[in-house]
Amino acid sequence: MAEVRVEHVTKTFGDFRALDDVTMDFPDGGFFGLLGPSGSGKTTLLRAIAGFLFLDAGRIRIGADWVEDVPVEKREIGMMFQSYALFPNMTVADNVGFGLRVRRVGAAEERRRIGEALDLVRLGDFGDRKPHQLSGGQRQRVALARAIVTNPRVLLLDEPLSALDKALRVDMQIELKRIQREIGITTIFVTHDQEEALALSDKIGILKDGRMIQAGPPREVYRNPIDIFAAEFLGEANILRRPGGTLPSSGVIHLPVTATDASALAVRPENMTLSATEPVAEGLSKMSGILAQRVFSGALGICLVERDGTVVKVIARDEDIPDIAEGDTVWISWKPEHTIVIPGG
Amino acid sequence: MNGRVLTIAGRIWLGAILVFLYAPILIMALMSFNASPFYQLPFEFSTRWYQALGANAEIREAALRSVLIALVTTTIATVLGTAASIALFRYEFPGKRALRILLFPPIAIPWLITGTAMLIFFFGIGMGRGTPAVIIGHVALALPYVIVVVSARLATFDATLEDAARALGAGPWMVTRRVTLPWIAPGIIAGALFAFAVSFDQFVVSYFLSEPGDATLPVLIYTAIRKGFTPEINAVSTIIIVVSMLVMLIAARYSKFGGER
Numbered sequence: 171m172a173e174v175r176v177e178h179v180t181k182t183f184g185d186f187r188a189l190d191d192v193t194m195d196f197p198d199g200g201f202f203g204l205l206g207p208s209g210s211g212k213t214t215l216l217r218a219i220a221g222f223l224f225l226d227a228g229r230i231r232i233g234a235d236w237v238e239d240v241p242v243e244k245r246e247i248g249m250m251f252q253s254y255a256l257f258p259n260m261t262v263a264d265n266v267g268f269g270l271r272v273r274r275v276g277a278a279e280e281r282r283r284i285g286e287a288l289d290l291v292r293l294g295d296f297g298d299r300k301p302h303q304l305s306g307g308q309r310q311r312v313a314l315a316r317a318i319v320t321n322p323r324v325l326l327l328d329e330p331l332s333a334l335d336k337a338l339r340v341d342m343q344i345e346l347k348r349i350q351r352e353i354g355i356t357t358i359f360v361t362h363d364q365e366e367a368l369a370l371s372d373k374i375g376i377l378k379d380g381r382m383i384q385a386g387p388p389r390e391v392y393r394n395p396i397d398i399f400a401a402e403f404l405g406e407a408n409i410l411r412r413p414g415g416t417l418p419s420s421g422v423i424h425l426p427v428t429a430t431d432a433s434a435l436a437v438r439p440e441n442m443t444l445s446a447t448e449p450v451a452e453g454l455s456k457m458s459g460i461l462a463q464r465v466f467s468g469a470l471g472i473c474l475v476e477r478d479g480t481v482v483k484v485i486a487r488d489e490d491i492p493d494i495a496e497g498d499t500v501w502i503s504w505k506p507e508h509t510i511v512i513p514g515g
Numbered sequence: 516m517n518g519r520v521l522t523i524a525g526r527i528w529l530g531a532i533l534v535f536l537y538a539p540i541l542i543m544a545l546m547s548f549n550a551s552p553f554y555q556l557p558f559e560f561s562t563r564w565y566q567a568l569g570a571n572a573e574i575r576e577a578a579l580r581s582v583l584i585a586l587v588t589t590t591i592a593t594v595l596g597t598a599a600s601i602a603l604f605r606y607e608f609p610g611k612r613a614l615r616i617l618l619f620p621p622i623a624i625p626w627l628i629t630g631t632a633m634l635i636f637f638f639g640i641g642m643g644r645g646t647p648a649v650i651i652g653h654v655a656l657a658l659p660y661v662i663v664v665v666s667a668r669l670a671t672f673d674a675t676l677e678d679a680a681r682a683l684g685a686g687p688w689m690v691t692r693r694v695t696l697p698w699i700a701p702g703i704i705a706g707a708l709f710a711f712a713v714s715f716d717q718f719v720v721s722y723f724l725s726e727p728g729d730a731t732l733p734v735l736i737y738t739a740i741r742k743g744f745t746p747e748i749n750a751v752s753t754i755i756i757v758v759s760m761l762v763m764l765i766a767a768r769y770s771k772f773g774g775e776r
């Protein structure tokens with residue numbers, strides 16, 4: 171187990187800047203999510219930590235060692251690939267034991283550790299199967315067992331759950347978190363699924379165009395996004411005002427004290443309340459609009475309200491939404507502390 | 516009704532093709548078992564020409580030489596071709612596309628031209644004719660076949676498997692030996708069989724590059740026909756055809772021209 175530090179890492183492919191001066195700390199034993207849209211550099215960053223590419227500039231430390239010049243096979247990492255990359259000509263046990271055989275731990279030790287790793291991922295009886303005889307979820311567990319059986323210093327996961335269907339994905343998230351806690355390994359994973367990142371991570375990093383635009387605990391990043399991109403990428407955000415713009419004219423909006431002309435203002439859809447008439451309670455921020463659409467999705471209701479040519483999204487428990495029809499004038503209100511000040515705009 | 520006519524026409528067509536391809540070979544094979552030296556009918560079964568072959572030291576030596584040259588050629592071409600295919604698959608380098616394209620024309624260039632060019636070249640560098648020249652020539656002819664077949668198999672290989680093996684601590688050699696080679700093994704076997712066939716059946720280049728004293732089997736057959744035709748030639752040709760067709764059938768089974776097993 172070890173901490174990881176990435177320092178001013180830059181990597182270009184031709185004219186394309188895949189990573190641009192990226193710095194981030196991954197403390198020992200934590201679970202870290204790297205997220206961003208495709209082409210943002212998240213996978214490149216993971217592959218740089220693994221050692222699959224040479225850096226143009228910058229340094230990478232795993233534990234006490236600077237490793238940017240160390241080849242992949244000497245970095246003592248565990249990695250799980252999106253496609254799982256199980257060796258098709260080998261049994262499950264041989265797949266899991268591959269890294270042990272490379273390290274020549276001896277037959278008895280090898281058998282014992284393969285057994286332990288397979289038990290950990292609850293596949294104790296599957297050692298003799300071939301990869302093509304397993305389901306997607308089982309293959310994923312084998313890939314995980316293979317990645318951790320060598321006691322790597324850091325576990326790297328590239329879109330680990332994206333090939334699974336939704337129900338299985340949620341199960342595997344819980345499973346992954348359990349295993350990571352149990353062995354306490356520093357884990358860095360890449361995902362484009364923001365919910366997955368929020369659910370699993372102790373700390374997330376958001377990348378855009380090769381730059382690390384914000385890193386921190388998920389709740390903190392969610393509540394205090396550094397810019398509009400981060401606000402809209404992580405969850406949803408109704409932008410009330412862009413930097414230098416004006417606030418909606420109708421209604422009352424209490425400005426947070428930290429707001430300046432250069433900052434943007436936003437409110438999360440789930441923090442807004444809908445009412446048919448103007449709310450009378452003191453201290454609320456509020457504005458009116460026309461209900462454009464109301465969508466019932468089981469537990470939650472989603473309402474789109476049009477005002478000043480923009481659409482505001484409100485999400486609430488369906489039973490908390492008043493009896494209103496599309497085309498009605500409605501009021502949206504929220505507590506002033508739910509107005510997010512976005513300093514970077 | 517229309518479809519039936521087409522089916523029948525198709526069958527006749529297919530039959531015609533098979534007759535066209537195999538009739539001469541079949542007749543030759545049959546005649547190699549006919550006792551008469553002048554192709555006289557009625558057919559009288561005999562293995563006398565095969566027995567005569569066994570007694571013919573010249574043919575035996577030429578056959579042995581052909582097999583040895585084919586084995587050496589196969590070994591060299593398969594090792595070089597497999598290594599080249601893996602390099603072409605794994606690494607990006609300037610001129611890679613050009614190199615890939617340049618590997619194909621040798622298959623299309625008439626062997627007569629290739630043979631002439633090689634003869635001039637080997638004399639130019641002072642090496643002259645002889646078995647080493649024949650082997651080098653055969654390797655040059657066989658190499659593109661190996662690369663094409665092995666590369667086709669490699670195209671079905673998931674390169675992430677190599678990444679996975681490296682992440683698990685395997686160095687480049689171990690990755691190749693434990694992960695890449697097992698996957699492309701059918702392609703390598705098929706490529707080797709093609710290389711063997713190209714060398715063993717080779718006449719033109721062998722004829723140009725071999726010295727009169729140490730002819731390969733096809734060269735010897737050609738010289739023998741010029742002196743006068745004997746059914747012994749039918750017998751030896753039949754053996755060559757059976758061996759070559761077996762090699763090709765095995766190659767086709769292993770490669771399916773590059774696809775899955």
